[in-house]
Structure formats: structure tokens, C-alpha cells
Amino acid sequence: MSTRTKNRAIQISQGEIQKKYHDQIVFDLKRGFLQFVTLILISKGPTYAYELKADILRYSQGGFDIDRNNLYKKLRSLERDGVLKSSMENSARGAQRKYYTLTPLGTELLKKTHGLLFPLMKSMRQHIVDRK
Secondary structure, three states: OOHHHHHHHHHHHHHHHHHHHHHHHHHHHHHHHHHHHHHHHHHOOOEEHHHHHHHHHHHOOOOOOOOHHHHHHHHHHHHHOOOEEEEEEEOOOOOEEEEEEEOHHHHHHHHHHHHHHHHHHHHHHHHHHHHO
16 A cells, blocks of 8 residues: 555544544534523523524524424423423414423522533633633
8 A cells, every 4th residue: 555545544534533523522512502501591481392492593503403303302301300390371373382491400400500511611711712
């Protein structure tokens, strides 16, 4: 195998490895982001799924377009675990919507998560600024 061919194989391999880790990081971020931002948005007041989806897309500036089915699955899971509660209410257009609110457990979870993530993000931002 020529040196040029070996270098090309290494570049492809490095590119594949980089893509693999990038994709995994994005997957993990989306999973954690969805749960955290869902709690934040619902903490502002009763919210229904379509509104949550639109807000998540807006607040992430298009970076996290959450699949509707995954969002519903996450909401059902959070409700089943006692983090959220829901109620059916009529909308201005007449159709009923399922509105979600935080339970006391959900409020406590949000406080703990916020207390962990925001200092960590602040520290990481400062570390990045200091390295420049």
C-alpha cells in the first residue's frame, strides 16, 4: 500500500471516528436537553405538547427539532413517574388539549438539575474563554 493510500485510509478512519463521537454527543445532548427544557418550560405554567415542541425549537434556535412521538413518550414517562401531572382543557379553538404542569417532585427535580447544570455551564464557558 502506498503512503498516499495509507494516509487516505487514516483520514477516512479519523473522519468516521469523529462522526461517530459527534453523533453520540449530539444524541446525548438532545436526550438531556429535552428533559431539562421540558421541565423549565412547563414550570412557567400549564403547557400542551405542541406548544412545547414549538418552544423547544425556538429556544434552541432550530438546533433541536424534537420528534413529536419522542416528545409524547417523554411526557408520558415524566407523568407516570410523578414528575408531571396533566389535565384536559378546552382550547380557544374548542378542541381539548392535554396541559402539563409540574408536581412538587417535578419542581424539586428542576431545582436540583438547574443547580447542577448552570454552575457547570458557567464554569465550562469560563474555561473556554480562559484558554483563548
